[in-house]
Each structure stands twice: as structure tokens, then as C-alpha cells.
Amino acid sequence: MLTVNGVEVIYSKVILVIKGISFEVPDRQIVCLLGANGAGKTTILKAISGLLKAELGVITDGHINWDNRRIDRMRPEEIVGLGVVQVLEGRRLFRHLTTEDNLKTGAHIRKDHAVKRDIDMVYELFPRLNDLKKRTSGYLSGGEQQMLVIGRALMAKPQLILLDEPSLGLAPMLADEILKKVKMIQTEEGTSFLLVEQNAKATLEIADYGYIMETGRIVFEGSAEQLINNEDIKEFYIGLSELGQRKSYREVKHYRRRKRW
Amino acid sequence: MNISIKRAMLLFVLLGSLLLLPAIGACGDDDETAQEETAQEEDQTPTDLGKPVKISQTFALTGPYASQHKEIFEAYEDYIKFINDNGGLKDTNGISHPLEMLWVDDKMEVTTELSFFEKAKADGSLIHGSLYSSAYGALLPKAEKEKIPLFCFSSSNMVIDPQRTGYSMFPYYEDVLGAYVDWFLQTWDKPSQPKLAIIALDNAYGKSALGSEILDFIESRGVDVVAKEVVDAVPVDTTANLIKIQNADADFIYAQVIAPTAAVIARDMQKLDIELTIASPAPMGPSALLDMAPEACDGWIGMLWAGFYADDDRGVKFMRDLQTEYRGSPMETDQYALGIASVMTMVEAVRLAMEEVPFDELSPEKVWQFGINRIENFDTEGILPPINLGVEHGYYGQNHVRPVQIQGTQIKWIDDFIKCPDTMAYKEYYQTEGKAIAEELAGE
Amino acid sequence: MFNKPAGTFNASYTKDEAIVRTRTQWGLLIILVGILAVVPYYGPLASDYWINFLIYVAITVISVQGLNILTGYCGQISLGQAAFMAVGAYTTAILSSKAGWPFLACLPMAGLMATAVGFIFAIPAVRVKGFYLAITTLAAHFVIIYLIISLEFTGGSIGIYIERPRIGSIIFDSPQSFYMLVIGVTIVMTVFAKNIVRTKVGWAFIAIRDNDLAAKVMGVNPFTYKLLAFSISAFYAGIAGSLLVYHLQFAHPEHYGLTQAIWLLGILIVGGMGSINGAIFGSIFVRLIDEITNIHISPALGNLFPSLAGQMSAALGLLVFTAIVGIFIIYEPRGLSHRWQLLKASYRLWPFSYWT
Structure with a gap:
């Protein structure tokens, strides 16, 4: 289980991005972080995976625990070793390598020899990749690339995958397919996910629990069902209301309150 | 359509390689027969000119030495034209042979130098020349093994340490510094111990002035070395170095530098009002310094071994005639004189060998035995003092320098040739080991 | 009948991963080694001149293979x-001339010494990227050369002569025998390089090159692997330097x-970064062009146009090199290795034009 407790992140010693956030990702669950651009979702993922330092970010307060071990002071490769793998936003694959070689790099930290079997497992999960295994990955389509980076993360045999905007730049159909695969991995492999998304509706369909973030704070949380059924959220994120003109979740809430009075 | 293009290309490549294979296989034989044929044709032609005699020389026409080496290159070209215009070289049967120079621009790369050496060897060059010491060092083992006489233009001490069997016609930098110290002491009349400051360029050439043997020699002459300043090739400012020298109360300065460095030093000396005797060896080039800093370099002394600095000189007249004939006008550059002296000596070695050995039997080894070993008191039209290269002389062409001074806008010889002192222990080495190698090669 | 890789399917992963996969490839490999062994004795290249050239190309190949691992695979200029x-050269020269070590002791020692020095300079270098890295390695170059000129035991500006290499009682005196020695080392080093880049270490290098952030989240420690790449590269340089100094005997x-360092980078660009074949193609191609321009064309042009001999023909070699690198970029x-791959692919697909 991953617990994030009162974490505060400052970039370049001056920009306060995360203003004390606490949440948790239980084992074998999909937890999603929703929120507008600039809310700090990606930053919190990087804080967990240890990549903040590369961008001059520092965790100034709070702590992050993974299976009762503090990981916020660890280097990225140590965190990967513990079974927490991040899938970066923007489909960062090793574009000169073939599909299969990309998958092999995913198994970098592993010492066992079952790598081939896991490659086959990934192919089973994404049959499209099997057809393209000798293709240079730079030539794959966007959806295929996204499948590949998720597959690559699976090769590390993670217990928790930090998945950053998998549907970014994909056609809605493809985005749905990717999210279905995520659900499949969770049920079949028992991997837990911390999923950052803009597409709230599709995400909440597969997630178990969700948090709404806004300008570095968590403003709302609840089970997926609660979130879907919450009027405010519906209106602002899911776009089910005709009043979807408000600028932020907070404004929507105030507006509603006013209306109730 | 793509398929047909591809097929056509494949066919073309296959056909091409089929055609090439026998051509490659027969390549070597073809060349030889072709050469023989042309040789026969040449023999049959009624002219009295035989096959060319080849010598080889490398230049660095690209890189920091380009301007100097271009002058040397022109000297070689002019002298070879001069020889050919005067009937070439006569063999034992009295037939004249034209002289041909094989050359390359090695861009200061030792591997090009080595490659060219192998090509020159294959093309039948009788004597080989290299211009600077790092290339010479890599060629020497090969030249000794193949018994090809090797000349080096460099005066760096590595040419003689350890003394092997390469040749240089010029005094070594250490000895030149020794000669300068001795020359200065001739006019030293104060009771105190004279103090010398050395300014050295930050490279192999410059630092040879700071070797332990030459410093010991200077000390043995009763001179105190009070400052050893190392400067960049083209420094921004040498004031700090010069103030150090001033504070050390030096009486005279020796600057083992090149002209751009000297120009900066000269201006800084003028600024600081330092009026000390200062001298540099030949690579500095007083004429270049006069071009670069005409207002500040008055009085600078050059320890040269050849140059254009006297109108009545026999050598100067010879070189001026050459330049007028082949270049249109006399150019009077220092390095040209060195080039003429060098190519003259190389050609003389070939000429001497051709006096003794029939043309068909000529080989680098014969040139070594019958040419180089017989060069005694060879007169280079007065450009250099007489040159001696035989076994007895330890391949040490000549070791004289001649001081020259910048006087206003003129450069003038200010003394006659001075014999350099032997500042290093290489002579001992030569007597013990080097001579044995030399005698073996000389076939004695 | 050719056994086309397009028609050969690998039934097991072991077979898929083998360097040499088909019988045709084995055949070609054996023929290639055979040709390399015969070249100095028969045929058009059997002269001191061409053997000297081949030795130099082989030494270049070793050095470029090392640079390829660092720059081509790991992306660090x-x-x-x-x-x-x-x-490597000075380690060999000193050990061989002053301590009398034989070839088989000098060669690995040269590699290890270069590795050690490379490691020291890599510690600051791996912390920076791109332009700053280039400057840091430039500094390494000047520091090392300055030390060699200034120190006493390196012979300073005078240099060190060394004897021909020997193994036991065999002295590699003739160009042919030394050629065999160099080619042997080159083959070993090339196979070694091929194996490095096929393993996990190789994947890690490529991962760092293509996307170091993604590499980090894959559990690759960029610091460690960059250090490793620098050290391996320096090892190759050390071996190449050792062979070069035995070749020059000085x-x-x-x-x-x-300029040598820049030539090596240029060769890598022409050959193709991140390809073992590319290092070989590039070395042969660039050195051959350079050799022909310098030794054959340039003096001939100079003799043809005597008034320009000193100016025009002189810089020709460098101009051609620059032009070639520019054209390739x-x-x-x-x-070249990419061209080679395209050629292979079209051969496999023939008579079809594309993969579907």
C-alpha cells in the first residue's frame, strides 16, 4: 500500500506546487487523480517515483511510504526495485529500439530468467504488439506506443504502476481501449494503479477510488461511484450538466451553494 | 515499377562486380607490365634524359606551421627546377636523369606521414625528409630497418636523444641557447654573476629550452638562471611574466617562442620600459616579428643559421637569383634559406652515390653508404657553414649559429658564424652505441 | 541456394538472439576472416604501403568502437x-621501454590504465549533458596532454622509442605479422563490443541515450551506467593507443x-552512431577517402597547378573530410550502417518492396 502523507513540493526553491497532500493507494486497486492542468498531478507522481530531483523539485514536508518503508528520500532506481514503476506522460519509449527490445529494457532491474515468458504475457495482453515486435518503436502509432510503454512498465513486475495521462493525444476509442487494458491488468495480475487523467468519465468507470486535485490541494475524494454521482463533479468534469461554464470545481461548488440558498 | 527498378539495380551491381573481380585480381600485374613498357619506351627515346631520380619530403601545409612550410616547399621546388634546368643528375654512364620530388601535405598527422613514407618507399624514393620531430620519431625506426636515409628539419633535442641515424643540418635548440649564453658572456664586463631569464613556449619546442642538461650547462658557465617563464603561443598579455623577470633582476633574456608570441612580448617590454638584451632562435623568424610589431621590436636578436641579411653574401645572391628566375621576384624569407640548404644536401647525397653506383643498382642503402657518408665539408653556396654527415661526424651536419639583429626597419647580421658548444651528453652516447649502428648501416 | 533470413523463422529465443543466425551468415563470416588473413600475402593489397594503411584502419576501428559505445549507444559526446x-600509448611505451614488459602484459595494462584515467575524468563529466559535457571532455583532453608534456617520466616533449612487440620468443617485426596481431585484437574487441551492446548493459546505455528520464523510471541508474560507458570507451581507446604506439614504435x-578526437567523432557520424558495423564502415570509408586525397590526389593537383601547390591542394584533405561529414549529417x-540495413532489408524482401 502506498501512503502519501502531508507532502509539500517546491520547485527551484521558490515555486510551491504541492501544498500538503495526503492520500493512499491500497493494494490491487485503481486510484485516480483528477484535476485540471497545472493542479500538480504529474508532480505528485514524480515525487513518488523519485524523479523530482531531475527537475529541481524538492519534497519539503511530509513523507511517502510504500509497504511501510519511507521512499521519498530514495533514488528512482531503488524505488523501481521496490516495485513502483512510473509510466511517463507523452509515451517516452526508446524510439531506436524495436518493440521487443523496448520490452526487454523494462526488465532491467530483474535478476530472474522468466523475462521471455513475461514478454509473451505482454503480447497476449496487447496482441497488436506481437504483430509489430520487430518494428522500430519510433514508427508505431500513438496508441501502439502507449500500449508499449505500459507493457514495458509491466516487464518490471511492478506492484504499483504510476500511470500518467495514458489517453493524452489518443482517439476516444483508443483511450477507452487502453483504460480497459488497465482494468484487465489490475484484475488479472493484481497490480495496483495510481492513474492521472483528464478524461474523468472514462477513468471513473474503471477506478475504485478517486481524488480531485486543484492548485496543489486535494479538494474532494470518494469512491468512484460517489464521484460519478456527485452533482458538482458531474457538472464540472464529466460534463453531464448544461451549466458547464464554471472555471473551477470550487466555483461550481460555490455557485451551487448559492443556488441552494 | 519499384520491383523492376530494384531488379535492374541488382543486375547492375552483379554485373559490375563480375567485371571488377578480374580487374582487381590483375591489378598488380597490370601495373608492373605497364611500368616496364613505359620504361622501355623511355629507354628507346633519343633524348639523353634517363628515368627520374626520386627524393621524398613531407610538409605540413595545413596547420600552425603552414606559412613556414610553404616557404620551405617553394625552396625545394625551385632548387629541383634549377637542377633539372641545368641537366639533371649524371649517372656512371654519363646519362642525365631528371630529379623528381615526391611530396605530401601531412596536416601534422603522423599517420599520413607514415603512409607517405611507405608510398615513397614503394615508388623508389632514394632519400626521405621530414620536417618536425614528432613525425621524424615515428619514421626513424622504419627508416633504419629499411636502410633509407632520413633527414629531419627539426632542431629539437629528440632528434639526437638517443642518437640514432637520422640527419639534421641545423644546430639543436639547446646548443643554440648555449651559444647565445657564450656570445653574451664575451661582452660581459661587470664583476657580478650574469643573470639569465628564459621565456619558453608552452609546447615541445619551447620547453626544450628548460631541459635539465642545458640548465646545468648554463650554470657551469657561471650564469644564474633567475626566471623560467612559460607562455602560450599567442598570449593575451605577458606583463606578469616580464615583471617577474624585472624583479629577479635579470641581465639578459632568451625567448624560445614564435613570432606572434615575440610580438606580444616586445610590446609589453616597451610598455614596462625594459631594455634588456633579448634573443630567440630561428623558428621565431625576425622578419615575421618585424612585420608584426615594427614599433616595438627594435634591437631583438635572432640566433639564426641561414637567412637573407647581407647584400654581399654569396648564398643570398644565389637564392635571390633562384627566386627571381622561378618566382618572378626575390622574396627574402628565412625559411626559404633553410629549405635550400636542406634540399641541396639531400641532392648532393644522391649525386655522390650516382658517381659511384650504376643507375640500375641505386637504392636508398647505396645512397646512405656512398652518398651521405661521403658528405664532407659540403658547401651550400655559403648559406650554411660546411656540412659534414659521415659516420665520423655523428650525423651532426653543422652546429653554427649567426646572430642577427633588428635595427629599425632593417635586419642585419651582427656577427659571424659562431660554433655552438655541446651542451648535452649525446656525443658520448654516439661514441658508445650510435656509431656502431651507423657503421653497420654504412657497411664498414 | 541462399538461405534468406526472411524465410528463416527462429523457433527459440536462443536462436533469435545469436549473433550469427543463418548458415549463409556463418559462411560469409568465415570468408571475411579468410580474406582478412590472406590480404597481406596475396592480391593487390599485399604491399607494405597497403598493410600499413590496413593496420591504421584496424586501430581506428578499435578506437571508434569505444567511442561508439559512449557516444553512439549511451549518447554522451x-x-x-x-x-x-x-x-594507453604512454602506458605501453613506458612499461615496454623502461620496464621491459612484453606485448601481452602491456596491451591489457594500457587498456586498464586508460580505463582508470577515463573513470576519473568521467566522475565530473557524467553530471553534465550536451554542450557542457563536450567542454568537460575537452578539458580532459588538454589536461592529459599537458601532463604528458610536463612530466619527467613520460619523456616530455622528447618522446619515447619502443621496440617491436613480442610474445614469448616471437617478435612481430614484419608488417604482415604485426597486421595479423592488430587484426586479431580488432576482431576480439569488435565481438566484445557486439556482446556488450546486446546485453542488459547495452539496453541501459540505449535507454539513457533515447530518454534518460524514462531510463530512470525503468530502474536504470544513469550515473553508474554513464560512468561504465566512459570507462569502456576509455578502455578501447587505451587498447587502440597501445597498438598505435607499437605501430609507430614511438x-x-x-x-x-x-583533431584526432574530432576525426574519430566524424568517422562515427559517417559510419552511423549506435552500430557496430557502422564503426567499421566509417573507419574504412573515411580513412580511405582521406588516404586517397592526401597521398594521391593532393600532391598530383599540386604538381598540375604548381602556383597553387601550397594553397589549394594543401587543405584538400580537410575540406573533403568536412564535406563528407556535412553531407552525411x-x-x-x-x-553508412543505415544504408547497409536498408540494403539488407531490400535483399530479404526481394522481390517485394515494403514490409506490410
């Missing part, structure tokens, strides 16, 4: 390769100039 060659600081940034 380095201008220090020539200086690391100098370290060590001098001027032989290891900055613009039209074929992936180098």
Missing part, C-alpha cells in the same frame, strides 16, 4: 578519445591532438 589513446604527445544522419 566525448572529445577526450584521443587523449585516452595517449594514456610515443610523442603531438600524435594525440584534438544532412542526408544520412544515421550513417
